[in-house]
Amino acid sequence: MENVSVLEERKDFILYKQNGCSGNGMRCDANSVSGAVSQRACVYCGARVVLNPITDAFHIVHGPIGCASYTWDIRGSLSSGEDLYRNSFSTDLRESDIIFGGEKRLTAAIEEIATKHQPKLIFVYATCIVGVIGDDVDAVCKTMSKKYQIRVIPVKSPGFSGNKSVGYKMACNAIMELIKSEKPAKRKGVNILGDFNLAGEMWIIKDYLKRIGISVISGFTGDSNYENLLESPAATLNVVQCAGSSTYLANRMEEEMGIPFIKVSFFGIEDTTSSLIRIAEALQDEEARQKAIAFTKEETSKITPLVERYKKNLTGKKAAIYVGGGFKAISLIRQFDFLGVETVVVGTQTGKKEDYDIIESLVSKDTVILDDANPAELEKFMKEKQADILVGGVKERPLAYKLGIAFCDHNHERKHPLSGFDGMINFVKEINGSINNPVWKYMEESL
Numbered sequence: 001m002e003n004v005s006v007l008e009e010r011k012d013f014i015l016y017k018q019n020g021c022s023g024n025g026m027r028c029d030a031n032s033v034s035g036a037v038s039q040r041a042c043v044y045c046g047a048r049v050v051l052n053p054i055t056d057a058f059h060i061v062h063g064p065i066g067c068a069s070y071t072w073d074i075r076g077s078l079s080s081g082e083d084l085y086r087n088s089f090s091t092d093l094r095e096s097d098i099i100f101g102g103e104k105r106l107t108a109a110i111e112e113i114a115t116k117h118q119p120k121l122i123f124v125y126a127t128c129i130v131g132v133i134g135d136d137v138d139a140v141c142k143t144m145s146k147k148y149q150i151r152v153i154p155v156k157s158p159g160f161s162g163n164k165s166v167g168y169k170m171a172c173n174a175i176m177e178l179i180k181s182e183k184p185a186k187r188k189g190v191n192i193l194g195d196f197n198l199a200g201e202m203w204i205i206k207d208y209l210k211r212i213g214i215s216v217i218s219g220f221t222g223d224s225n226y227e228n229l230l231e232s233p234a235a236t237l238n239v240v241q242c243a244g245s246s247t248y249l250a251n252r253m254e255e256e257m258g259i260p261f262i263k264v265s266f267f268g269i270e271d272t273t274s275s276l277i278r279i280a281e282a283l284q285d286e287e288a289r290q291k292a293i294a295f296t297k298e299e300t301s302k303i304t305p306l307v308e309r310y311k312k313n314l315t316g317k318k319a320a321i322y323v324g325g326g327f328k329a330i331s332l333i334r335q336f337d338f339l340g341v342e343t344v345v346v347g348t349q350t351g352k353k354e355d356y357d358i359i360e361s362l363v364s365k366d367t368v369i370l371d372d373a374n375p376a377e378l379e380k381f382m383k384e385k386q387a388d389i390l391v392g393g394v395k396e397r398p399l400a401y402k403l404g405i406a407f408c409d410h411n412h413e414r415k416h417p418l419s420g421f422d423g424m425i426n427f428v429k430e431i432n433g434s435i436n437n438p439v440w441k442y443m444e445e446s447l
Contacts, residue, residue, distance in 0.1 A: 006377055009033045014377070017360055017367040028371040029352055031163050036374045039322070039395050040349040042159030044127050045071055046167020049412060050245050051123055051155065051174060052085055053077035053196045053221045054229070058119045061090045062106050062137060063127030068092075075412045076198045080223055089113065093129055103135050107144065114148040120226040122152045123174060131158030151226075153177050163372075164324075165244065165350045172249035175220065175229070180256060184234040189215040190279065191235040193250055193261070194242030197222025198412055201419040205241075205266055208276060208420060212291040214283065220246060233257050237282055239264050239275075244325030244350040266419040267331035268338065268427075269300055269307075299421040306425060307339070310432045315340030317435055320387035322347045322378060322396055323410055326355020332391055332410070333362045335427065344385035347373045375399050389435050404443045406434035 006014060012027040032038035041049075044063075048071040052059060061068040068090035079085065091097075091105040106124065113119055122144075126137045141152040155174045157167055190209070195202050202222035209216055218224060218232035238250045238261035250261035262282050264275035273296040280288035319336050323329050326348050333343045343363050347370035348355065359369055368381045378399060382390060390400040393411030400407040408430050410418060416430075417423045 005380065007033060007036055010036060010374075010377070013371045013373075015356075015360070015369045017363050017365055017369060026353075026356055026369065026371060028356060029165065029350070030372075032372055036372075037376075038349075038372050038374055039378075040372050041164045041167075042128075043162050043164065043167040043170065044125055044157040044159045046164035046245075047125060047155050047157040047171040047174070048167075049075060049196075050168055050171035051221060053079075054121070054224050054226070055079040055085050056082040056119075056225045057121045057123055058084060058089060058113050058117070059087075060106070060109050060113070060122060060124045061088065061127060062102065062109075062124055062135070063091065063093055063129050065090050065092045067125075067127045075196055076414050077196045077222055077412075078200045078203075079197075080203075081225060098129060098133055101133060101135055102130065103140055106135065106137065106140050110140070110144040110152060111148075114144065114150060119150055121178070122150065123155050124152060125155045125157050127157065128159045131161060151178060163350075168245040168350070169248050172246065172252065175249060176252050176256070179229055179232055182230045182233050184231050186236065187215075187217070187234050188283065188285075189217040189235050190237045190239050190283070191218045191220065191232050191253075191259070192216055192222075193220045193238050193240045194244075194246035195219060195222050195419075196242075196412065199415055199417040201266070201417045201423065204417055204420045204422055208266075208272075208295070209279070211295055212276060212280060213288045214279060214285070220249065233259070235259055237261065237279070239279055241266065241327075242325055243327040243355070244348075244352075263327065265327050265331040267328065267423065268335040269303070269421065269424055270334050270338065271331045272296070272420050272424075273300065303421055303425055307428050310428045311339050313432050313436050314428075317341045317388040318344045318386060320345035320378070320382045320385070320390045320405075322373060322390065322392040324349045324393070326351035326359065328410070330355065330358050330362065333359065335424070337362070339428065339431070341389075341431075343367060344387055345370075345378075345381045347371060347378075379403060389431060404440065406431075406437065406440065408434055 015026040068088045072088040091109050093102045137154045141154045145152040153174050157170045206216045217235045218228050240246050240250050240263045243263050253259045265271040276292040280292045319341050321332050329348050345368045389406040391408045391410050416426050418427050
């Protein structure tokens, strides 16, 4: 740490991997350090990105117009039905509303949508300014639900009330408010939690499960809709893909509905294979397990020649990873290891202690592990470790390019799938195309 200039308050959030595991872990799952200009988003954003892919829901952002524009159409989530989720509705609070209260504006917004569109489901997001002025969003939603006989669910998400992980929790609470009273007949099948159908990834996973004889009852929340979500209590197992956003929901569904869950990942050959087999085992379905083994062997053999061809160009390269959740980071480390690429910097926005323990066990000595990093830290550590590529999101892309480092977009705006065997091909091609692009040679010459 002596050779790297970081804020004193941030040192406990940064760890250099030593031989073995330290056993002490690192600070995480805490609010961002003031002044550090964290890459992490706010509570409202965390709630919105979880709920937004529900295809036939209306999302009313109760706050200034900037909050609605900030999260408008920010996910690459695809729909097989309605596309209402592509729209953003706002009460557009102004100075006079801040002084006199915004409940009338919220009531008017809900009534306009209710009379013009006859919605089945409305989510109302309370933003920072609403938390300050004290509008009774719960009361307005309750009154409107009763008046129009529709589900109007408040989402308590003032941005200052915590961090992005708290937003995930608020979204999960809203989902539970929607489904907790439903009692559909139990049937054999799974819910997929924490997959948002980015570039159609939910469809890929559903197809894999269909091939091994396992039905998917509902998805949270990729390509989901009102009726589909109400069927979710019928499932016999919850499969958690994005642990950061959905573990809390899985815990509540287990405690209140008796549905057990397992955490899985469909990024990379190793994790996709393991996940399909583990799902079949959790359902105690031996036939599905045998089908999963045969299917994964077949798919692996199909893509191995292509992967091996690209692997020759990637072996010995160095990667930096900065993504939202711990499970994605873990899968990416394994994918890079499979390609002969060493992970030298790895961090997440919302990772938990158990995630960082696994990360520490997977990476090599002197790898930098960080939680809730800021751009200055990412720049310094990528330079120090001489990373060849950064895997991150839209906020990290300019940083990588300014440093002359290749970049791979693994965030929620992307337009091509990276899950499963199909996604592994896309991932390898993108990593190779970015790292080995001739432009870097010309940049080196110009420097």
